[in-house]
Amino acid sequence: MKNKIIDRETFRSMLKDDMTIMFGGFMTVGTSDVLIDEILKSGIKGIIAISNDAGYEDKGIGKLIKNGQVKKLYTSHIGLNPLAGKMMSEGTLEIELNPQGTLAERIRSAGAGLGGVLTPTGIGTYIEKGKQIVEVRGKKYILEEPLKADLAIIRGSVVDKLGNVVYAKTARNFNPIMATAADIVVVGADEIVEIGSLDPERIITPHIFVDYIVKEDM
Template identity: 50%
Template sequence: MIFLINKIISVKEAAEKVQDGMTIMVGGFLANGTPENLIDAIVKNNVKNLTLICNDTGFPDKGVGKMVVNKQFKKIIASHVGTNPETANQMNSGETEVVLTPQGTLAEKVRCGGNGLGGFYTPTGIGTEAEIGKEKKVIDGQEYIFELPLKADVALLKASVVDKKGNMVFAKTTKNFNPLMATAAKVVIVEADKIVEVGEIDQDRVMCSGIFVDYIVGGDK
């Protein structure tokens, strides 16, 4: 007999997994593929001094931008913040530390974190502010920057269809950073548009394995 661990919890219960001072990863690209219900609940909980790892900070009224407006982050690591003026305001005032990271570098840093790697060398950023304070090395005549991995306490993801084991299917471009971040956090919570029984998702359609998922919330909970 196979016993299935119940991973389904309420949005309220899931939001309480995020505590003051934690580092969180949030999936999405300009708020597409972002767990909006989880974000709303975390805004309501008003946890503070968080470190955010994400592709971008969304918009003031959408995605993680709502948490930025609520001043919940002490540090943000992202590749783009231009669509949320509040991020720039907090950065310029010194209220929030913002580390701008090239998008490909950001993705690889998360991948390294999820795969237990110590980092990687990249030529991206040579000759720019991105190289300040980082180890550099010349390999075959090319100068490289050494980038460290990124990991989080909690990853907040969004998927279109999730079975009760946590196997995920993403709709089109909503896939973005979600499966990558699933590997790089101690606790992984996925918000699903639809939750189905185990076996209802064809194995060839699974885009991210449920082995990485600790908790599942339905968008209507």
């Protein structure tokens, strides 16, 4: 059995410039602090980030934005991080805003191996600009393409050594779907337990989706 538990240095060795990285979390709840700090420490540049939001200026993905490590962000809102809005206006950070449900479905469709998702959300607005419009039974839909990543960093409340993940309440958010839509998935675990100690009914992300586990600081 592969030992999935790695140290921070091993995680940093996986990082490289111009990676597409998914960041689980919602207003930094369910975001891995330790893994973001290691990305910050690595100094990699040109990150294409996929995240529900831009975090705060000094918390979550906002740290990486502030440090100039993110070149493009796919997100649903940036209001919690005024710096992200300023950088977008100045042209130093490219941001593609997606309705939140659309963002989630684009990630989910990548994980499911689908060619995209048809959504009426955004029809007749700037959201549809440059996108393919598909008509089904007389109704127009935007074809939103899947979002896939080289790396997804997620956060689990309790993770067993095999990589089965239990989330804490609303910290679940984007984490489960992001775990299905990346080539490599690393979970920051608040607690690591022995195999077989988790109630199978509580496991949300099965171990087959998790490649590595890093212990979070508590």
